[in-house]
Amino acid sequence: MSPYPNTSARVRPASVVNEAIRDLWQRSGGLLSPEDETEYQRLLVEWAAAAGTSVRPAA
Numbered sequence: 001m002s003p004y005p006n007t008s009a010r011v012r013p014a015s016v017v018n019e020a021i022r023d024l025w026q027r028s029g030g031l032l033s034p035e036d037e038t039e040y041q042r043l044l045v046e047w048a049a050a051a052g053t054s055v056r057p058a059a
């Protein structure tokens with residue numbers, strides 16, 4: 001799965017994506033599995049697109 005959102009798809013509002021991120025963290029109990037980490041990274045990119053910002057990995 002590509003970490004980049006599908007640009008032809010409709011972008012969800014940042015608030016909706018933020019809620020999905022919060023839900024993921026709550027479901028995981030604060031410890032992300034490798035699959036959850038992949039989903040989290042995808043959600044961060046989607047949130048950045050919706051918020052009009054960029055997300056860069058920490059150096």
